Amino acid sequence: MRTEPTWRIPVGLFLMLVALLAYGIVVARYVPNLIGTWPGLAQAAVYLVLGLIWLLPLGGFLKWMETGSWR
Numbered sequence: 001m002r003t004e005p006t007w008r009i010p011v012g013l014f015l016m017l018v019a020l021l022a023y024g025i026v027v028a029r030y031v032p033n034l035i036g037t038w039p040g041l042a043q044a045a046v047y048l049v050l051g052l053i054w055l056l057p058l059g060g061f062l063k064w065m066e067t068g069s070w071r
Contacts, residue, residue: 012065016058023054 027050035043064070 006068008065008068012061016061020054 031046031050035046038046060070
C-alpha cells in the first residue's frame with residue numbers, strides 16, 4: 001500500500017469529470033431528437049441503458065488511477 005498520493009489521482013478525477021460532462025452533454029443534445037417521438041417506456045429504456053453505459057470504462061480507469069496500469 002502506498003503512503004503518498006500520486007499525480008494520477010487528481011488528474012484522473014479531473015479527466016473523469018470532463019469525460020462524464022462531455023458524455024452528458026452529447027446525450028442531452030442528440031438523444032432527445034432521435035427518440036423524442038417514441039413511446040415513454042421505450043424512451044425510459046434507452047435512457048436507462050445510456051445511464052449505465054458510462055460505468056463500463058470506469059473500472060479500468062480507476063485501476064489506472066491506483067496502479068498506473070490499464071490491466
